[in-house]
């Protein structure tokens with residue numbers, strides 16, 4: 001580099017630093033305004049997530065960007081990232097308490113990760129929350145005496161036993177709810193032991209989400225809906241979407257969404273491990289999609305094996321669903337064995353047609369994910 005080039009670059013880079021610093025101050029200002037919005041919502045009991053406002057704002061900013069020669073997608077990406085930050089900041093203000101005369105909330109399994117998350121959200125909404133874990137059963141009678149809600153979030157394998165053996169003496173009008181990732185069996189158990197309001201919930205996300213905004217919570221109604229409607233309203237204020245489902249339909253979907261998904265990921269990791277793959281080498285040659293795939297697989301093995309065993313072993317029928325997959329895999333493998341390129345292309349087109357409009361939609365969604373993966377690289 002010549003001295004002139006170095007000097008020119010330095011000057012321009014100083015100017016860019018100045019602009020970035022202005023951006024920082026603007027971000028500070030935006031975060032402060034969002035915090036004020038949070039306080040107003042808290043007072044009025046409005047949900048943290050306002051999809052119409054977001055859509056209108058994004059459309060307007062995209063238009064304005066285009067008018068001054070900026071790619072609309074750039075401002076959309078930036079704003080979406082900022083809105084994610086908003087949800088976290090609004091959360092800190094707390095939430096309106098929908099039901100003020102509830103009495104205690106007892107979280108059975110309250111020291112687990114999901115139990116802690118729900119405890120925190122209920123606390124931020126003004127409820128008195130107590131946790132009851134394995135070693136605390138001797139206190140259960142006093143804790144349950146004035147409980148308005150008992151929320152069960154213990155490992156799937158012991159959920160029904162805990163419900164049957166420990167929760168048969170709740171106050172008559174106490175709401176009994178669970179957060180288990182299967183719904184039929186726990187719901188049946190809760191209906192059997194308790195004659196008051198009963199509801200099954202399944203948060204479709206892990207405990208590491210920073211906020212409930214845009215997350216889905218599945219609800220399987222048990223009995224006395226009017227008595228626990230406030231709880232669903234409370235969850236909506238946290239920003240989540242409530243999806244109502246029959247327990248059987250939910251459980252069937254979980255065979256694919258959870259058992260099959262996690263089992264395939266497990267086998268993928270098992271295969272890499274048994275083949276003794278040189279990961280350094282793979283990472284060096286990774287395309288963005290492969291890097292993303294490795295991230296998805298690798299993250300499984302950074303978590304608790306018990307949790308995944310619970311999910312995969314939760315329903316016997318998952319075995320059949322996974323066996324079907326194996327049969328399809330074996331069939332498809334024959335296509336390679338026979339070097340039958342035409343059949344491969346024919347089958348590819350069939351599946352592509354079957355996906356229909358979703359295929360291009362998924363391509364667009366994955367494009368921005370892949371770009372984010374690339375952005376994370378530092379060399």
Ligand SMILES: C=C(O[C@@H]1C=C(C(=O)O)C=C[C@H]1O)C(=O)O
Nearest residue numbers: 034037048049050053054083086
């Ligand atoms: C700040 C608000 O809350 C959320 C965050 C938004 C933002 O950061 O611009 C917009 C809409 C809401 O989902 C709001 O409602 O205006």
